[in-house]
Amino acid sequence: MTMVPPGDAAPSTAPADRGVGPLLRAWRKQRRVSQLELALRADSSARHISFIETGRSRPSEEMVLRLAEHLDVPVRERNALLLAAGYAPRYPETPLDDPALDSLRAGMERLIQGYEPYPAVVVDAMYNVHAANRGILMLLDGIPERLLAPPLNAMRLTLHPEGLAPRIRNLHEWRGHLLSQMERQIALHRSEPLRRLYEEVAAYPAPEERPGSREANPEPLESAPYFALPMQIEHEGRVLSFISSISTFNTPMDVTVAELAIETFLPADPATVKYLQSLMS
Incomplete structure (x- = not known):
């Protein structure tokens, strides 16, 4: 974005x-x-x-x-x-469930399913989830049903104290990354609903900064174990590490399409790769 x-x-x-x-x-x-x-x-x-x-x-x-x-x-x-300026709007805002977007939806579904076993999700400008693959669903196992009720919101789900937050080992850093991302989106899109979502999730209990965290003890890039901030999350007794990447559509001609993003999570270490691939065997 x-x-x-x-x-x-x-x-x-x-x-x-x-x-x-x-x-x-x-x-x-x-x-x-x-x-x-x-x-x-x-x-x-x-x-x-x-x-x-x-x-x-x-x-x-x-x-x-x-x-x-x-x-x-x-x-x-x-x-x-x-x-x-006194002119008609140029760009339509087509509902995502409109038949005109059937091919787009099908293409996104194929894309995120093809990314399995690694997690991938489709979100809109409000971080509402419109599609998710089995890699994402695996991470949501055990989350309370009320947090999974539609519309499922990625920010709320990640930062809520009953959501993924207790499982994220580097929550202090990951929370800061997500809130900064939302601040940039608010500045770009001038969205009051997004601002209200930001105020809600920013008010969730903040974790204490761990003495060994990267923010407390910054390392030079060449000596750091990762070259992008990973999300380190506990799953069935393991710690999985993922680096997030966000993709959007080039030259969109529709407001709905312009505000869609596909977020994929790339394994950040060999142990995560090995574990996720074992799920496919």
């Missing part, structure tokens, strides 16, 4: 009668791009960009989309820019 640095405040949503100029200016400032730099990227002039931002000039639909592209504005927010 495209992310912005934690702590950057995203432009606040503005009503359409304020016009598109203030919204574009806010996105430009968030991206730390000057009017001249944006003009060069968009094959325009700094004067024209200034006129758009101050409301002295109404941009064409093509210009709104061009500026949004160069400012890396999320697809959902591009619709908001078009509405503010």
Whole structure:
């Protein structure tokens, strides 16, 4: 997913009668791009960009989309820019269970099933789970049914004190990673529901920092046992280690598709590989 640095405040949503100029200016400032730099990227002039931002000039639909592209504005927010400029939204938001997305859903299912025995999951912008393979279901064994009731939420499930949290050996570090990831997504997507989810999971009891944790005793990269932060989780008397990777769709033309992500968990050590492969034999 495209992310912005934690702590950057995203432009606040503005009503359409304020016009598109203030919204574009806010996105430009968030991206730390000057009017001249944006003009060069968009094959325009700094004067024209200034006129758009101050409301002295109404941009064409093509210009709104061009500026949004160069400012890396999320697809959902591009619709908001078009509405503010007086144009119809360009990108539909198709329900994931719509027959038009049958091929997409089937393709994602095949992808995560093909990744077995390693865990893989499909989530949306709110971290709600839309598909999961048997590798994920294995890790959820023993979780209370109320936490598994739809809509299943990956963040809530991972950080809840009755969820996976007690099983994660490096919870202090993994929790910090997940909360920072959510902060970046809130800044990018300006989502109040996501902010409320963040406030909920951030309020769950935080683990004490272990004296031997990497945060307490940072190691240089070349001497560290891992080159990315692993999630170390207990399962049936073993400690399994996974490194997470997130994939999204290139050039999405639908809001729903733009906000889907496939998260896969790659074994981080030979013992985890051996154990998971033994499950397939």
